[in-house]
Amino acid sequence: MVRNWLVEFRHQQGVTHQEVADKANIKRAYYTQIELGLRNPSPKVAKRIALTLDFDWELFFAEKCSEKRQKE
Template identity: 50%
Template sequence: MQQRTWLINIRTQAEMTQEEVANLVGIKRPYYSQIESGTRRPSVQVAKKISQVMGFDWALFFESDCSDSPQKSCTA
């Protein structure tokens, strides 16, 4: 997976640290760091919480996966 630079940009524009986001979401900072770095994919529940904290559409976490894998459906 690729680094999620869009997520890093949103967080830095919000002037939040990884620790702050992780605490508000209810996850540990290393897990959040792995989400940003692209080494882990968040669950839908965690994606929704992160998006609520930072104010964006949670589906952004999964859009690139849909375009990379034509057999996966992009609809819920």
């Protein structure tokens, strides 16, 4: 399932998949798979993506990522 919250954070920053991947030091294809919900990042990668897009890295591991928590 697509991580719409992650797409939204990326759009808010105005960056592409490639730019996020470059800043997080991962491959673009891997980032795209994470965003599409096809793969889960390791905590280390989650932290780098979260730092790049300015959100709490634990959102990746929340059982039910609610809209309210995403906006905190």
